[in-house]
Amino acid sequence: MAVKLPIYMDNHATTPVDPRVVEAMLPYFTEKFGNAASRNHSFGWAGEEAVETARQQIASLINATPKEIIFTSGATESDNLMIKGIAEMFREKGNHIITQAIEHKAVLDTCKNLEKHGFEVTYLPVQRDGRVSLDDLKAAITPKTILITIMYANNEIGVINPIAEIGKIAKEHGIFFAVDGVQAVGKIPVDVQKDNIDLLAISGHKIYGPKGVGALYVRRRNPRVQLSAIIDGGGHERGMRSGTLNVTGIVGLGKACEIAQKEMPEESAKMLALRTRLKNGLEAKLDEVFINGSMEHRLPNNLNMSFAYVEGESLLMGINDIAVSSGSACTSATLEPSYVLKALGVGEDLAHTSIRFGLGRFNTQEEVDYVIEKMVQVVTKLRELSPLYEMAKEGIDISKVKWQTA
Amino acid sequence: MAYSDKVVDHYNNPRNVGSLPKADPNVGTGLVGAPECGDVMKLQMKINPETQVIEEAKFKTFGCGSAIASSSLATEWVKGKTVEEALSIKNTDIVRELSLPPVKIHCSVLAEDAIKAAIGDWKKKHGIEVQVAEKASH
Numbered sequence: 001m002a003v004k005l006p007i008y009m010d011n012h013a014t015t016p017v018d019p020r021v022v023e024a025m026l027p028y029f030t031e032k033f034g035n036a037a038s039r040n041h042s043f044g045w046a047g048e049e050a051v052e053t054a055r056q057q058i059a060s061l062i063n064a065t066p067k068e069i070i071f072t073s074g075a076t077e078s079d080n081l082m083i084k085g086i087a088e089m090f091r092e093k094g095n096h097i098i099t100q101a102i103e104h105k106a107v108l109d110t111c112k113n114l115e116k117h118g119f120e121v122t123y124l125p126v127q128r129d130g131r132v133s134l135d136d137l138k139a140a141i142t143p144k145t146i147l148i149t150i151m152y153a154n155n156e157i158g159v160i161n162p163i164a165e166i167g168k169i170a171k172e173h174g175i176f177f178a179v180d181g182v183q184a185v186g187k188i189p190v191d192v193q194k195d196n197i198d199l200l201a202i203s204g205h206k207i208y209g210p211k212g213v214g215a216l217y218v219r220r221r222n223p224r225v226q227l228s229a230i231i232d233g234g235g236h237e238r239g240m241r242s243g244t245l246n247v248t249g250i251v252g253l254g255k256a257c258e259i260a261q262k263e264m265p266e267e268s269a270k271m272l273a274l275r276t277r278l279k280n281g282l283e284a285k286l287d288e289v290f291i292n293g294s295m296e297h298r299l300p301n302n303l304n305m306s307f308a309y310v311e312g313e314s315l316l317m318g319i320n321d322i323a324v325s326s327g328s329a330c331t332s333a334t335l336e337p338s339y340v341l342k343a344l345g346v347g348e349d350l351a352h353t354s355i356r357f358g359l360g361r362f363n364t365q366e367e368v369d370y371v372i373e374k375m376v377q378v379v380t381k382l383r384e385l386s387p388l389y390e391m392a393k394e395g396i397d398i399s400k401v402k403w404q405t406a
Numbered sequence: 407m408a409y410s411d412k413v414v415d416h417y418n419n420p421r422n423v424g425s426l427p428k429a430d431p432n433v434g435t436g437l438v439g440a441p442e443c444g445d446v447m448k449l450q451m452k453i454n455p456e457t458q459v460i461e462e463a464k465f466k467t468f469g470c471g472s473a474i475a476s477s478s479l480a481t482e483w484v485k486g487k488t489v490e491e492a493l494s495i496k497n498t499d500i501v502r503e504l505s506l507p508p509v510k511i512h513c514s515v516l517a518e519d520a521i522k523a524a525i526g527d528w529k530k531k532h533g534i535e536v537q538v539a540e541k542a543s544h
Contacts, residue, residue, distance in 0.1 A: 309468060310468070311444055311445070311468055311469050311470055311473075313444075313470035313471065314417070314469065314470050314471050314473075314474060317409070317414075317417055317470075317471040318417075328444060328470075337444070347442070348441070348442035348443075348444075349441030349442050352441070352442075352444040384423065385420060385423055385466055385467060385468075385474065386446075386466060386467070386468045387437065387446050387447070387448035387466040387467065387468055388441060388446055388468045389468075390425065390448075390466060398441060403439065403440035403441070403442075403446070404437075404438055404439075404440075404519075404523075
């Protein structure tokens with residue numbers, strides 16, 4: 001059977017909404033449109049009931065209780081709320097925050113913003129495999145540290161941090177532990193109890209739910225975490241997030257979590273099988289390809305690979321019927337190659353040649369085979385065109401060449 | 407980002423890809439850019455020492471689609487021209503021909519630099535004085 005083009009393999013950026021999620025959402029656009037905060041009529045009650053069901057579905061996925069789930073507009077807001085909310089609430093206690101170099105911009109830029117307001121932030125480096133070192137973390141803790149914020153899994157390289165170990169360290173020191181769980185929740189088991197997570201940011205559209213909805217887990221026991229709100233208004237969500245609830249989106253997020261929980265074992269096995277097929281296929285047919293980040297501690301649906309001597313944007317241009325993304329500078333607004341790969345110590349020359357494959361629920365083996373074939377074809381063609389590949393084949397060490405830069 | 411039809415055409419059907427023998431006294435080689443910057447162009451020309459006409463031009467480029475197109479176009483343009491005519495090609499001519507957006511202007515600059523570097527190399531081999539400060543302007 002011929003594969004349907006274009007192929008979507010950029011599921012770290014966003015995912016399509018699962019048809020079962022759409023189906024669950026539909027009644028809440030029309031018949032059940034009530035405001036969940038309307039306490040005195042059946043329209044409001046229906047909305048409230050739907051929201052409480054979603055809270056239960058989300059809580060169940062991460063081993064929390066429903067009351068610990070706060071709804072937001074998405075994970076960027078959740079990241080902002082968990083970091084700024086703790087910073088403001090506990091600034092009397094201390095002004096030091098620890099994070100790491102390859103967090104999502106929603107965390108990094110929030111921390112940078114706090115630096116302008118008297119906070120000190122330590123940006124831990126990552127190791128060559130993309131993970132945070134526990135020794136570095138311990139060494140960075142001071143009596144003024146109030147918050148450690150480290151992502152569960154990275155959005156570019158899919159590398160999973162030692163979250164349970166970090167949670168333990170945070171707890172021992174009485175420091176709050178906030179986690180950007182966007183890429184991990186719904187993909188791998190996340191347990192806020194086992195991992196000692198105090199705050200966890202969740203996104204709807206990365207887990208086959210709708211865009212524009214997210215959640216924040218806020219621990220209520222051992223310890224009870226209090227947050228300052230960043231949006232003022234009607235005092236919804238226990239005062240932590242004002243604004244009329246996006247009932248339709250919340251229903252979708254809840255349903256997406258329910259499906260993810262139920263299907264995780266078989267889905268992650270499928271992702272792993274497809275990813276292995278993709279990796280093996282590419283490695284068998286192409287020389288000088290390099291994996292960025294740990295293979296051992298990695299989301300099952302991620303592959304981030306550098307195709308030496310082939311610039312990423314030109315590669316994307318050649319595979320224009322496949323949607324993936326590149327760490328090449330030319331694909332970013334800043335003309336800088338990926339800060340994530342740089343932090344790993346990947347040379348800028350190789351960072352320019354990287355491609356991120358994000359497999360998803362709806363990808364098939366036929367699609368993976370097509371991607372392998374097309375990648376091999378385009379990489380081979382572009383290497384024929386690459387002066388660097390020619391030089392390397394002549395035995396010239398590219399890193400020793402004195403380049404004339406403009 | 408959308409590419410112009412001409413960039414896509416040069417990317418899909420690059421003209422004059424390949425290499426000429428570097429050691430040939432009539433071949434000038436220009437290698438410009440750097441892998442860390444994401445662009446490296448190698449432009450080679452075979453120049454008739456009698457007529458100073460560029461008889462052959464070949465390129466290889468590591469870079470984005472616009473960089474590939476700029477160097478492919480440069481080989482097309484220099485072929486058949488005299489050295490002096492080739493040196494008068496400006497990066498802005500390439501920008502115009504390929505409809506390059508502002509963020510891709512550096513690709514055209516690199517192509518102009520590559521032309522100058524290749525001719526400079528050839529001149530050096532023939533003991534012709536090379537004018538310095540012939541870098542393309544942005």
